[in-house]
Amino acid sequence: MTDRVTLTIDGKQVTVPAGMLVVDAAKKVAVHIPIFCYHPKLGSAAMCRQCLVEVGRPIIDHATGHPELEDGFPRIQFSAKLETACTTLVSEGMVVLTQSERARKGQKEVLEFLLTSHPLDCPICDKGGECPLQNLTMAHGPGKSRFLFDEKHHAEKQVPLGELIFLDRERCIQCGRCVRFQENVAGEPVIGFYQRGRSMDIVSFSEPGFDSVFSGNTTDICPVGALTTADFRFGARPWELMAAASICSQCAVGCNTTLNTRREARSDGQIVVKRVMPRQNEQVNELWICDKGRFAGYHYTERDDRLLKPQVRRDDKFRSVSWDAAFLQAAEKLQDAEKPVFLVSGRLSNEDLFNLLQLADGLGAETLLYTNMGGGDLTGMVGLTSGSNLADLGLGDVILVVASDLQEEAPLWWLRIKQAAERGAMLIVVNPRETKLEKHADYVVRYAYGDEIKTIQDMNKATHKIHKVFAKAANAVIFYGSEGLGLEGSSGLAGACTSLLVDTGHYARPNNGLVGVWQRANDQGAWELGFRPVKDLQVIFDKSEVVYIVGADPVGDGAVRLKKRKPFMIVQELLSTDTVGHADLVLPARAFTEREGTYTSGERRVQRFYQAVPPRGESRPDYEIVAEIAARLDTALEREPGLVMDQLAEHIPAFGGISYLKVSEVVEQWPVINRSELFYGGAVYENTQGLGMQLRPAPVTSFPVSKGKGGLRPKEGLLLAVPVNKLYDQGLTVLSAPLLRERIGELKVCMNPDEADRLGFENGARLRIGLNGNNAKALLVVDPTVPSGILLVPRSMGLPIFEAGMPVLSKVRKKVTG
Amino acid sequence: MTLIEKYPQEVKQILARYPQDQKRSAVMPLLYLAQRENGFVHRRDMKDIGAMLDITETDVASLVGFYSLYHDEPAGRLRIQVCTDLSCALRGADDFLAALCESLGVEPGGTTPDGLVTVEPVMCLAACDKAPLFQVQTGAGLEYHERMTIEKTLEWIESRKEAAS
Numbered sequence: 001m002t003d004r005v006t007l008t009i010d011g012k013q014v015t016v017p018a019g020m021l022v023v024d025a026a027k028k029v030a031v032h033i034p035i036f037c038y039h040p041k042l043g044s045a046a047m048c049r050q051c052l053v054e055v056g057r058p059i060i061d062h063a064t065g066h067p068e069l070e071d072g073f074p075r076i077q078f079s080a081k082l083e084t085a086c087t088t089l090v091s092e093g094m095v096v097l098t099q100s101e102r103a104r105k106g107q108k109e110v111l112e113f114l115l116t117s118h119p120l121d122c123p124i125c126d127k128g129g130e131c132p133l134q135n136l137t138m139a140h141g142p143g144k145s146r147f148l149f150d151e152k153h154h155a156e157k158q159v160p161l162g163e164l165i166f167l168d169r170e171r172c173i174q175c176g177r178c179v180r181f182q183e184n185v186a187g188e189p190v191i192g193f194y195q196r197g198r199s200m201d202i203v204s205f206s207e208p209g210f211d212s213v214f215s216g217n218t219t220d221i222c223p224v225g226a227l228t229t230a231d232f233r234f235g236a237r238p239w240e241l242m243a244a245a246s247i248c249s250q251c252a253v254g255c256n257t258t259l260n261t262r263r264e265a266r267s268d269g270q271i272v273v274k275r276v277m278p279r280q281n282e283q284v285n286e287l288w289i290c291d292k293g294r295f296a297g298y299h300y301t302e303r304d305d306r307l308l309k310p311q312v313r314r315d316d317k318f319r320s321v322s323w324d325a326a327f328l329q330a331a332e333k334l335q336d337a338e339k340p341v342f343l344v345s346g347r348l349s350n351e352d353l354f355n356l357l358q359l360a361d362g363l364g365a366e367t368l369l370y371t372n373m374g375g376g377d378l379t380g381m382v383g384l385t386s387g388s389n390l391a392d393l394g395l396g397d398v399i400l401v402v403a404s405d406l407q408e409e410a411p412l413w414w415l416r417i418k419q420a421a422e423r424g425a426m427l428i429v430v431n432p433r434e435t436k437l438e439k440h441a442d443y444v445v446r447y448a449y450g451d452e453i454k455t456i457q458d459m460n461k462a463t464h465k466i467h468k469v470f471a472k473a474a475n476a477v478i479f480y481g482s483e484g485l486g487l488e489g490s491s492g493l494a495g496a497c498t499s500l501l502v503d504t505g506h507y508a509r510p511n512n513g514l515v516g517v518w519q520r521a522n523d524q525g526a527w528e529l530g531f532r533p534v535k536d537l538q539v540i541f542d543k544s545e546v547v548y549i550v551g552a553d554p555v556g557d558g559a560v561r562l563k564k565r566k567p568f569m570i571v572q573e574l575l576s577t578d579t580v581g582h583a584d585l586v587l588p589a590r591a592f593t594e595r596e597g598t599y600t601s602g603e604r605r606v607q608r609f610y611q612a613v614p615p616r617g618e619s620r621p622d623y624e625i626v627a628e629i630a631a632r633l634d635t636a637l638e639r640e641p642g643l644v645m646d647q648l649a650e651h652i653p654a655f656g657g658i659s660y661l662k663v664s665e666v667v668e669q670w671p672v673i674n675r676s677e678l679f680y681g682g683a684v685y686e687n688t689q690g691l692g693m694q695l696r697p698a699p700v701t702s703f704p705v706s707k708g709k710g711g712l713r714p715k716e717g718l719l720l721a722v723p724v725n726k727l728y729d730q731g732l733t734v735l736s737a738p739l740l741r742e743r744i745g746e747l748k749v750c751m752n753p754d755e756a757d758r759l760g761f762e763n764g765a766r767l768r769i770g771l772n773g774n775n776a777k778a779l780l781v782v783d784p785t786v787p788s789g790i791l792l793v794p795r796s797m798g799l800p801i802f803e804a805g806m807p808v809l810s811k812v813r814k815k816v817t818g
Numbered sequence: 819m820t821l822i823e824k825y826p827q828e829v830k831q832i833l834a835r836y837p838q839d840q841k842r843s844a845v846m847p848l849l850y851l852a853q854r855e856n857g858f859v860h861r862r863d864m865k866d867i868g869a870m871l872d873i874t875e876t877d878v879a880s881l882v883g884f885y886s887l888y889h890d891e892p893a894g895r896l897r898i899q900v901c902t903d904l905s906c907a908l909r910g911a912d913d914f915l916a917a918l919c920e921s922l923g924v925e926p927g928g929t930t931p932d933g934l935v936t937v938e939p940v941m942c943l944a945a946c947d948k949a950p951l952f953q954v955q956t957g958a959g960l961e962y963h964e965r966m967t968i969e970k971t972l973e974w975i976e977s978r979k980e981a982a983s
Contacts, residue, residue, distance in 0.1 A: 192876040194883030203883070205864065205875040 007094035022096055023051055023085040024671070032677045033098050034107055034136045036114075036223045037175035038086035040671035040681065041287060042184060045086075048114070048175050050136070052082035052106035054097040067093060082106040104140070111141040117153035117198065118224070119170045127225030129238035132679030133173065153198060161191060162209030163742050164230055164291060165219065167202055172226035174200050178218035185288070186214040187418055187440070202226070208742065213411045213727055216294040220278065220287070221682035231295050231739050232275040236262050238683075242271075244612035245279060245689035247599050248293040249347070249592050250733060252518035253412045254601030254692075255285035255293055258685040259593060259612040271613050273298045273593060279685040281692070282669045283389045284605065287684045290411035292727050296737035301591035301616075303736050305576040308617025311586040318586065323618065323628070329585055330548070330570050331632035334363055337546035337568075344531060345370040346520030347551040349597030350606065351644040352622035353522070353529050354651075355637050356550060359626050362635045368540065369531035370552035370559075371519065373482040375494025376527025379516045380654065381703065382498050383524070384477070384603045386694040387510035390416040395424030397511070398473040400466075400500075402430040403452050403493060404481025404517045406437050408727045410602070413479065413517070426469060430455060432484060433792075434785035449484045449722055449790060450713035456496035460503055467504065476506035481517035484711045484722040487533055492710065498703055508697040515602050519725070525600030528654050528695065541567060550622060551589070553577040553732075558774060558800025572625060575732055588619040595621040596641045598663060600695065606655070607692035608663045654695040664690035714789030719755070721771055721793045729796035747778040747799055750792040756782045769793075774800050821852055821866045833870070842871045845881060849888055854957055857897060858889040886940070887955065894929040894936035896978055898952045898971075902939045906949035914950035915939055917968050935975055 006015045009022070012029040023033050024040060036048040058067035058074035067074035076095050082103060085096070097103055115137065122128040155169035176193070179202065183189040190206040204210045219227045241260040248255040256279040263271045276297035278289040310326035311318040321329075334340045342360045344353060344367070360367045369376075390413075393399060399417055406414040414437060421427040421440045429441040432449050443466070447455040459466040470476050478497045482490040497514050498507075506512040518524060534540060541547065541560045544567045554560045556578035571583035574591055594615040598608045620628075623644055627637040638644040642660040649655045666687055673681035714720045728734055728744045735744065749769065751761075761767065763782035768775060769791075776799035786792055793799055822829045828851055836843045845867060852863035859882050868875040882888040889897070900915045915926060919937055922930055929936040945951055948964035952971070955961075956978075963974065 189874050190876050192874075192880030192883075194880055196884060201883075203876065203879060205861075205879045207875075 005090050005092045005094075007090050007092070007096065009096040010098055016090055018090070020090050021086060022053065022055070022083075022088045022090055022094075025090050026085065026096065026098065027672050027680065031098055032680065033085045034111075034140055035086055035679055036132060036136075036173060037177060039177055039181075039221055042177060042180045042221075044084075045176055045180060046084045048173065049084060049110045050107060050114075051085040052103060052110060053085045053088075054100050054103045055079050055083045055088055056095040056097075057091060058093040107140045108142055111137060112145065114173050115141065115145060116147045117170075118173065119152075119157075121171075125168075125171065125225035126228045126233055126235075127171075127222070127238075127683075130675075130678055130683050131225060132223035136679055155201075160209065160230075161202070161204040161227075162206075162211065162215070164295065164739060165210050165215050166228050166230060166233060168226050168228070169201060171224045172202060173224055175223060177221045177223065178202060178227055181218055181221060182212060182214075186212055186217075186415070188212040188214070191218070213290045213292065213407065214288060214415070216291050217278070217288045220684050223679055223682075229275075229294070236260075236264070236274045241274060243277075243685060244593075245608075245610045245687075246276075246593065246612060247521070247607045247609040248276070248289060248297060249521045249599070250293050250296060251410050252346075252516070252521060252523060252602035253284065253410050254521065254599055254603070254605060254607050255289045255412055256281040256607065256687060256692075257289060257293065257297065259298065261612050272302070273613060277683065277685055279689075280669055280673045280681075280687045282391060283691060284601070284603070284607075285412045286391075286416075287673065287681060288412065288415065290727070292411070292734065292740075295739045296728075296734045298591075298593050299738070300733045300736035301574065301593050303575055303732075306591075306616050306619070307573055307576060307580065307586060307588035308619065309588060310618070313584045323620070326585060326587060327625075327628045327632050330587070330629045333546050333568050333570065333585070334359075334365070334548065334629070335633055337544075339544070340365040340546040340548060341540055341544045341567075342367045342548045342550070343370050343537075343540075343552055343554065344368070344526065344550045345552040346518060346523030346526045348522060348526070348622055349592070349609075349641070350522065350525045350529070350600055350648060350655075351597050351641045352550070352626065353526055353531065354644055354648040355623045355626040355630070357529055357531075358637055358647075359630045359633075359635065362630065362633060365548075366540075367531050368537075369523075369526045369533045370537075370549075370554060371523055371526075371533050372487055372490075373485075373516065373518060373523075374487045374491030374533060375480065375497075375514075375516055376518075376524060377532070378494045378498045378703070379514050379524060379602075379604070380528050381698045382501055382507035382514045384513045384515060384694065385508065385510060385697040388513070388603060388694060389511070390420060390477075390603075392511050393420040393423070393425045393475060393477065396473065397425040397475040397477075398428065398469055399425055399477050399479070400428040400430060400497075401437060401479045402456060402481070402497065403432075403483040403485060403490070404479060405431070405435040405483060405724060406479065406481070406517065407435070409481060409517050409519075409725045411727065413515075413602075417479070426473070428466060428469075432787055432790075448713065448787060449720065450710045452485060452489060452710040453492045453496045454710065456493065456500060460496070460500045467500070470500060470504040470506065473504075473506070475511040476501060476504065477511065477513060477515060479515045479517055481725070483724050486711065487535060489709065489711045495703075502703055518602055521601075522599040524602050524604060525598075525606075528600060528604075529648075529652060546570065548572070549579055549583075553579045555579040555582055557796075558772075572622060574619075577732070587625050588617060589625065590615045590619045590621045594619070597621070597623070598641075598645065598660075601692075604654075604695040605692045606658050606663050606695065608660060608690050610689065654698055656696055658693055658695070663693045665693075666691055714787075716789075718789070719751070719759075719791045720789060721769075721791045723795050724792050726794040726797065729794060730798055731796040734796075747776055747794070747797045748781050749778045749794075750781045750783040750786045751790065752786045752788045753782045753784055755786075755788050755790075756780065769799060771799055821848065821863050822870070824855075825851055829870075842873050842877075845871055845873070845878060849878070849882060853888060853955070856892060857895055857955070858892050861890075887960070894934050896934060896954055896956075896975065897936045897938065898954050899938050899940040899943070900952045901941065901943040901945075901949065903942045903946075905946035906943075906951070909946075909949040911950040914966060914968070918971055921968055921972060934979060 014029045016025045035051045037045045056076040056078040159167040191204045194201045194203040240262045258277045258279045309320040418440045427441045428443045430445040547567045548570045550572040569583045570585045572587040593612045627639045630637045673686045765780045832847045864878040868878045951964040
C-alpha cells in the first residue's frame with residue numbers, strides 16, 4: 001500500500017497521505033465541504049450528516065488487480081447513496097463530487113432538517129456574524145422552511161453550565177463538538193449529553209459547573225450560538241470587532257491570541273478590548289487557550305487604578321509632573337547614586353529589558369530579576385532550541401515533569417504533554433503530591449518535600465531505570481517547576497535536571513532540553529538577557545541609594561519590608577501597587593495591549609504582540625521611558641521596538657538572526673483555518689501575523705555543577721507551609737477579571753486528614769494562619785493527597801509566602817481557629 | 819448514606835465482576851442498585867458512583883439520561899409503562915392506557931395521590947404480539963405483564979400494595 005493517494009475532488013486532482021478523510025483532502029484544494037460536527041482536531045462523529053457528497057471509486061478488475069478502463073480512463077462507480085465526507089477515507093483514483101445536483105440536494109435537505117428545531121434569533125445571537133449555521137444556511141440552505149411553525153421545538157434559552165459558560169438549549173444542534181472536545185482534547189469529561197433524540201441536551205454535573213480550565217474553547221468550536229461565554233455574551237457583534245494579534249501575558253507558554261476590540265458608547269467612546277480569542281499556532285497553543293488567558297487576559301489593563309500620569313512624592317504626597325520633569329529627575333537620581341539597582345520582572349518585553357540593560361550598563365547599575373524561581377541560566381543553555389515543537393514528541397521520546405502542578409501553572413503545556421503521552425511518548429511525573437497530569441503518566445515518582453534534587457540526582461545514576469529510559473530515548477524534555485521550592489531549591493533542581501539531560505545527550509538539538517515553568521510571560525527572556533535574581537532582596541533595599549523598579553511589586557508581595565531609611569524608589573508600573581504607594585517617583589507604563597513588543601516563551605520562542613487599543617492617560621511604553629531617561633544621560637537608545645530588537649539580536653548571541661520580520665513569518669499550518677470558512681475550525685483566528693522564532697542553542701561546553709539544597713523537610717510535630725501555584729489566584733492580573741472571582745475564591749490551605757485529626761481541625765474549618773509575621777484567615781481543605789506534616793499554601797492568595805527574595809518552606813507558628 | 823454504606827455486599831459483588839482497569843463497566847449495575855429503593859437515581863448517588871469508578875459525575879449522569887429505564891426524578895413506587903406504539907394500539911393498548919388511567923384517577927404520566935403508581939405511555943417494548951402490556955421495575959428486576967386487562971392490572975397493583983404494607 002502506498003502512503004500517498006491521488007484523488008479528484010470537484011475536478012481538482014490532489015495527492016494526500018493515505019488515511020486522510022475526504023473532508024480534509026478537499027480543504028487542500030480549497031473545496032470547502034460544509035460540516036458541523038466534524039472538526040479537524042476532534043475527528044469524526046458523523047452526527048450531523050451535513051457533509052454528504054457523491055463518492056465514486058474505480059472498478060477494479062479482479063483478474064488483473066488493476067482498474068477497468070474505458071476510453072483509456074478508469075471506469076468509476078458511484079455509490080448508490082451519498083457518503084459523509086467526514087468519515088470516508090481517501091483512496092486511489094477516488095472521484096468526489098461536492099457540488100453535483102445529488103450532493104447539493106442532500107446537503108440542502110440536512111440543513112432544512114437542522115433548521116426545523118433551530119430558533120431564527122440571529123439578530124440577538126452572539127454567534128450571528130461568525131456562525132457556521134448562519135453561513136451555511138446562506139450558502140446551501142433553503143429559502144423557506146416547509147415545516148409547521150406551530151410544531152417548532154422550544155427549550156430553555158439561558159442555562160448556565162457554570163458561571164463561565166451559558167447554554168442556549170434551543171440553538172444547540174447536538175453536534176457534540178463541545179462534549180468531544182472535553183473528552184478527547186481536554187481529557188475532562190465534565191459536560192455530557194442527557195436524554196436522546198430531540199430531547200438531547202448538554203449538561204454539566206461537575207462542581208463548580210463545567211469545571212475545566214479549557215471550557216472557553218467549546219464556545220469557539222460550537223458551530224451555533226448554543227455555547228457562549230459569560231464574558232462576551234451580549235457584549236458586541238462580531239462584525240463590529242477589530243482584531244489585533246497578541247500574545248497572552250498570563251504565563252510562560254505564550255499562547256497566540258487575537259484581541260477583539262471596538263469603539264463603543266458604553267466606554268465613553270473609547271476603543272476597548274471585548275474578548276480574547278485563540279490564534280492558531282500549531283507549535284504553541286494549536287487552536288486553544290485556557291480560561292485564565294481568555295477571561296483574565298486583559299481585564300487588569302482596564303482597572304480604575306491604572307497610573308495615568310508621572311508623579312513625584314513631595315511632602316509625602318504625590319504630585320503630577322510632566323514627563324520631562326520625571327525623566328530629568330530619574331536621570332539625575334540614577335546618575336548621582338553610587339550603584340543604582342534595577343529590579344525588573346518577566347512582565348516586561350524583550351525590548352523593555354534590553355533598553356534597561358543598556359541603560360544599566362552605562363550607569364554601572366546592578367540588574368536584578370524579580371522572581372522566586374531559579375535555573376534560567378541553565379534553560380538558556382540547555383533549553384529548547386529552534387525547530388522544537390511539543391507536537392513532534394511521541395513514541396520513543398520521554399517527557400519528565402518535576403515539582404510542578406502543570407495544569408494549574410501552564411494549562412496549555414499540560415494539554416500538549418498529555419497529547420504527547422497519548423501519541424506514545426513516555427511521561428514521567430515527579431511530584432510530592434498527586435496532580436492531574438499523573439492520570440496520563442507512564443511513571444509516577446513520589447518524593448518527600450525537600451528531596452527534589454536528590455530524587456533527580458538518583459535518577460541520573462547509570463543503573464537507574466529512568467536514566468536508562470533517557471539514554472535510550474530519541475528525544476527528552478524536562479519541565480521543572482518551583483512547587484515547595486525557593487530560588488535556591490529551584491536553581492538546584494534545574495541543575496540536577498540539566499545533568500540528567502546532558503549526561504544522556506539531550507540538549508542543544510531540537511525537541512530536547514530543559515523548560516522552566518515560569519510564573520511570568522517573559523521570565524525566560526529576562527534570563528536570556530542576563531538579568532539574575534538575588535537571594536536576599538531586603539539587603540539590596542537596605543543598602544542601596546536608588547532602586548529603579550519596573551513591573552514588580554516587592555512590597556505588596558512581602559519580599560521586602562521598607563524601613564525608615566529606604567532607597568529612593570523609581571517605580572515604573574501599570575497599576576497602583578503597594579510598591580507604587582511607597583515610591584518617590586512614579587512612571588506610568590503602558591499595558592501590553594497598548595503597545596508593541598515581543599516575549600520569549602518558556603520554550604524559548606520569541607513572539608510578537610501588537611497594539612490593540614490606544615494608551616490610557618499619558619502612559620508610555622517601557623522601552624520608550626527607558627530610552628528617554630537614557631537620552632538625558634547622553635546615551636542614545638532606540639525608541640522603535642523593531643529597532644530595539646535589531647540591537648538586541650546584535651548584542652545577545654542567543655537572539656542572533658531574530659528580527660521583527662523573522663518572527664512575523666507564517667507558513668501554512670494544518671489544519672487550514674480560515675475565518676471565512678469558520679464552520680471548519682471554529683471562530684478561532686488564523687495566524688497571519690507570525691509564528692515566532694525560537695532562540696539558538698547556546699554554544700556551551702561546561703555546565704555549572706548542581707549545588708544547593710532542596711526545600712525544607714517537615715519536622716516531627718511541626719507543620720511546614722509549602723508554596724504552590726494556583727491558576728486562579730489573587731494576583732492583580734487575575735483578580736481584576738470579575739468573572740473569575742468565584743473560581744478564585746478565598747484562601748484555602750490543604751492538609752492531610754491525619755494531620756487535621758491530630759490538630760483537631762475539621763474539613764472546612766476556618767483557620768488563622770501566622771507565617772513569617774504575616775497573618776491571614778484561611779479555609780481548611782482536608783485532602784488525602786497532601787503528604788503529612790505539610791500545609792499547602794497557594795501563592796498570591798493573600799498570605800505572603802515570599803521572603804527575602806525567595807520563599808522558603810516556613811514553619812506555621814500559630815494555629816488558631818476562629 | 820452513601821451507596822456503599824447502604825448496600826455494602828452488593829456493591830462489593832458488583833465491583834468484583836470487573837477487572838480493576840475496567841471498573842467503569844460497573845456503572846450500569848450500580849445505577850440499578852441506586853434506583854432500587856426509591857425508583858430513581860439521586861444526584862448524590864451519581865456522585866458516589868462516579869467517585870467509586872473514577873469517572874466524572876457528568877459521565878454517570880449522561881448514562882442516566884440516555885437510558886430510559888433509569889429515572890432522575892421521583893415518581894410512584896410502581897412505574898407502569900404501557901407501550902402505545904402502532905402494533906400495540908391495534909391490539910387495544912391505547913384503550914387499555916386510557917381505561918387504566920381513568921380507573922386510577924390519573925392523567926397519562928401522572929402519579930396516584932398515595933404515591934404508589936405512576937402510569938406512563940412509552941415507545942416499543944418489543945412484545946407487540948402480547949399487547950396490551952406494560953413493564954414495571956420492582957426490587958426483583960424488570961417485569962413484563964402481558965395480555966393485560968384492567969382487572970388483572972388492578973389486581974396486581976392491589977397485591978403489590980399488600981406486599982408493601
